[in-house]
Amino acid sequence: MKYDFDRVTDRSNSCSIKYEPSWRGKPADVLPLWVADMDFATPPCVQEALIRRAQHGIFGYSEPDAGYFDVTRKWFENRFNWPVRRDWLTITPGVVTALYIAVRALTEPDDGIVIQQPVYYPFESSVKKIGRQLLVNELVYSDGRYSIDFNDFEEKIKQAKMFIMCNPHNPVGRVWNRDELVRMGEICLRHGVTVIADEIHEDFIFSGNRHLVFAALSQDFEDITVTCTSPSKTFNLAGLLHANIFIANKMLREKFKEEYARCGLSQPGIMGITACKAAYEDGADWLEQLLDYLAGNMSLLKTYLSDHIPQIKFIEPEGTYLAWLDFNELGIPAQKLDETLTHKGKLWLSAGYTFGQGGTGFERMNVACPRSVLQNALERLKNVQYV
Numbered sequence: 001m002k003y004d005f006d007r008v009t010d011r012s013n014s015c016s017i018k019y020e021p022s023w024r025g026k027p028a029d030v031l032p033l034w035v036a037d038m039d040f041a042t043p044p045c046v047q048e049a050l051i052r053r054a055q056h057g058i059f060g061y062s063e064p065d066a067g068y069f070d071v072t073r074k075w076f077e078n079r080f081n082w083p084v085r086r087d088w089l090t091i092t093p094g095v096v097t098a099l100y101i102a103v104r105a106l107t108e109p110d111d112g113i114v115i116q117q118p119v120y121y122p123f124e125s126s127v128k129k130i131g132r133q134l135l136v137n138e139l140v141y142s143d144g145r146y147s148i149d150f151n152d153f154e155e156k157i158k159q160a161k162m163f164i165m166c167n168p169h170n171p172v173g174r175v176w177n178r179d180e181l182v183r184m185g186e187i188c189l190r191h192g193v194t195v196i197a198d199e200i201h202e203d204f205i206f207s208g209n210r211h212l213v214f215a216a217l218s219q220d221f222e223d224i225t226v227t228c229t230s231p232s233k234t235f236n237l238a239g240l241l242h243a244n245i246f247i248a249n250k251m252l253r254e255k256f257k258e259e260y261a262r263c264g265l266s267q268p269g270i271m272g273i274t275a276c277k278a279a280y281e282d283g284a285d286w287l288e289q290l291l292d293y294l295a296g297n298m299s300l301l302k303t304y305l306s307d308h309i310p311q312i313k314f315i316e317p318e319g320t321y322l323a324w325l326d327f328n329e330l331g332i333p334a335q336k337l338d339e340t341l342t343h344k345g346k347l348w349l350s351a352g353y354t355f356g357q358g359g360t361g362f363e364r365m366n367v368a369c370p371r372s373v374l375q376n377a378l379e380r381l382k383n384v385q386y387v
Contacts, residue, residue, distance in 0.1 A: 103126050182217060240272040
């Protein structure tokens with residue numbers, strides 16, 4: 001079956017935060033390519049499963065059955081050669097929820113936590129809001145690519161109890177390779193640091209790259225890691241509030257679950273269970289076609305910028321559907337750049353400075369949209385008067 005990713009769906013008046021600009025003080029006619037949800041309908045297998053469940057008509061307290069775990073295990077084993085076990089699994093309303101729980105459960109007040117900026121901004125907020133010490137291992141940007149300063153990484157890890165890893169990395173698009181992951185892991189082991197691995201974008205990998213689950217690289221790494229995953233990005237299910245968190249180490253898992261219980265949450269929602277099971281069982285072909293379409297969108301963006309706006313540099317992504325764009329050559333202050341794009345270009349992107357100091361002068365663009373929408377965005381970008 002061929003899926004239609006060119007179809008434009010009207011998302012206005014659907015309680016979508018992406019398509020309600022007035023909620024965040026944006027112009028009504030702005031084109032939203034900011035928050036990381038897709039403008040593609042979830043696959044038919046998921047829609048059909050949800051409809052069948054809705055027709056059942058009873059939505060009482062729920063727990064995933066054995067079939068749920070079987071299809072989830074197969075997904076990770078087939079795609080990542082990672083044989084997860086059922087007792088490792090805790091379902092939370094989302095990866096960010098799990099991140100906050102892990103910080104509270106596995107660190108103490110004023111403990112150091114390392115993050116690698118520019119990075120997804122809830123990493124920083126989870127550290128600061130819970131009263132831990134933020135330690136930034138700034139990624140190194142050179143020749144259009146990001147890498148890790150390992151000397152600085154180890155110095156920061158020496159002061160830390162936890163490292164929050166982002167792989168694939170949001171927003172810079174790196175998919176850390178084996179050597180990089182092993183080197184980070186060995187440093188964390190050497191200094192007794194727990195790793196929270198946010199791998200939510202693991203299914204979005206472009207040709208020539210491979211996602212390696214950090215915890216699957218060695219039993220030692222598995223023993224220090226909380227692995228955060230979700231079908232929400234892959235199948236556009238964020239509104240169903242469902243994430244699969246895997247913790248092999250029993251002591252870490254029990255601490256995590258104890259803190260989770262303090263949140264007053266217990267059973268996951270039945271619709272999240274239903275959607276995840278259907279997606280992992282029958283959604284692989286849809287995903288493969290989606291990856292081809294996203295690669296085409298990235299190629300269009302790269303070519304268009306090179307041909308029409310060469311001052312804006314395209315950072316070649318290895319994974320995710322988020323393009324990281326370097327506007328620094330234009331010489332515009334970061335705040336003014338974002339305001340210019342919003343009010344003159346009528347484009348709603350994610351301001352790079354929100355991802356940390358290293359994101360100053362950058363913008364993040366979500367290209368998980370029909371190609372006609374992306375083409376519209378590119379034309380708006382070209383027509384902006386930046387001075």
